[in-house]
Amino acid sequence: MLEVDGLTKRYGDTLALSSLTFAVRPGEVFGFVGANGAGKTTAMRIMLGVLAADAGEVRWQGRPVTFETRRRFGYMPEERGLYPKMRVGEHLVYLARLHGLDAAAATRAAEALTERLGVATRRDDAVEKLSLGNQQRVQLAAALVHDPEVLVLDEPFSGLDPVGVDALAGVLLERAKRGVPVVFSSHQLDLVERLCDSVGIINAGRLVASGTVAELRERETTRQLRVVVPDVPATWAGTLPGVTVVSERRGEVVLELGPGVDDQQVLAAAARAGRVEHFSRRRPTLTELFREAVADVPADRVEVTA
Numbered sequence: 132m133l134e135v136d137g138l139t140k141r142y143g144d145t146l147a148l149s150s151l152t153f154a155v156r157p158g159e160v161f162g163f164v165g166a167n168g169a170g171k172t173t174a175m176r177i178m179l180g181v182l183a184a185d186a187g188e189v190r191w192q193g194r195p196v197t198f199e200t201r202r203r204f205g206y207m208p209e210e211r212g213l214y215p216k217m218r219v220g221e222h223l224v225y226l227a228r229l230h231g232l233d234a235a236a237a238t239r240a241a242e243a244l245t246e247r248l249g250v251a252t253r254r255d256d257a258v259e260k261l262s263l264g265n266q267q268r269v270q271l272a273a274a275l276v277h278d279p280e281v282l283v284l285d286e287p288f289s290g291l292d293p294v295g296v297d298a299l300a301g302v303l304l305e306r307a308k309r310g311v312p313v314v315f316s317s318h319q320l321d322l323v324e325r326l327c328d329s330v331g332i333i334n335a336g337r338l339v340a341s342g343t344v345a346e347l348r349e350r351e352t353t354r355q356l357r358v359v360v361p362d363v364p365a366t367w368a369g370t371l372p373g374v375t376v377v378s379e380r381r382g383e384v385v386l387e388l389g390p391g392v393d394d395q396q397v398l399a400a401a402a403r404a405g406r407v408e409h410f411s412r413r414r415p416t417l418t419e420l421f422r423e424a425v426a427d428v429p430a431d432r433v434e435v436t437a
């Protein structure tokens with residue numbers, strides 16, 4: 132298990148992380164989401180030892196992460212760190228060897244990953260000659276080339292075209308299947324929803340929600356219904372007490388129910404208005420949960436140090 136336990140980090144007056152705690156099981160894909168400046172990169176840097184926490188600890192398999200353990204982690208930093216003049220293939224072999232692979236294994240891994248991530252034909256080109264998205268693919272290969280035990284990737288999908296997204300998603304799921312805990316940050320919430328077993332939403336340095344996407348969607352705070360009464364305007368719903376029409380489109384309405392409103396009465400009203408084709412509870416999307424979770428920034432976000 133990869134455990135992030137009570138991480139706190141200040142930059143001057145800014146409380147970048149406040150007792151951040153979560154755990155990722157072997158084989159679990161954990162999506163780390165939050166607004167710009169929420170603290171994702173700070174947390175991931177601490178997980179990889181690039182940055183020291185003011186308090187808290189990161190553990191892998193029950194033991195605090197050390198310099199030695201981290202060699203077996205795969206990390207993709209936010210500030211991409213490849214040598215621009217080095218050739219793609221050589222670069223990957225070099226990194227794999229730094230992490231202890233022998234020459235043959237390093238070459239095999241570099242070839243397999245460049246193939247898999249669609250940059251095999253660029254192996255002999257200097258990194259700087261590649262387009263941004265292809266450099267990104269090489270950066271990903273660099274994080275994966277030593278067959279890491281743990282993966283921590285800061286916005287690995289940014290800048291990739293849809294084919295690149297699919298290729299990377301495939302590689303990550305495959306590594307997870309082999310028992311690797313995978314943590315990645317992303318602003319592409321549809322992707323997070325599709326790939327992740329669980330999600331952590333961070334707001335102003337605090338984890339404000341976590342769990343499986345299904346669990347988060349269950350824990351909704353507002354009750355919404357989706358009702359389809361073809362070709363009938365939503366006026367039937369607008370007059371019901373405690374019911375707000377959230378959206379309306381060609382007979383399909385989303386309603387928000389106030390406290391104590393009986394959904395069966397809403398159904399009866401819909402049936403009076405026309406032929407009810409669909410009537411269901413509507414679960415929020417991850418994007419909606421995200422908006423809700425990051426809506427209020429805690430007042431103590433900026434701490435005045437004594």
Ligand SMILES: Nc1ncnc2c1ncn2[C@@H]1O[C@H](COP(=O)(O)OP(=O)(O)OP(=O)(O)O)[C@@H](O)[C@H]1O
Pocket residue numbers: 142145147165166167168169170171172173174
């Ligand atoms: N080196 C630094 N010096 C001072 N403040 C910093 C530094 N690095 C980060 N911060 C602050 O810490 C907070 C968290 O930043 P961080 O980069 O971790 O956010 P993030 O969630 O990765 O955001 P993004 O989605 O934009 O990448 C922000 O308020 C940021 O301004």
Ligand SMILES: [Mg+2]
Pocket residue numbers: 171172173209285
């Ligand atoms: Mg960041």
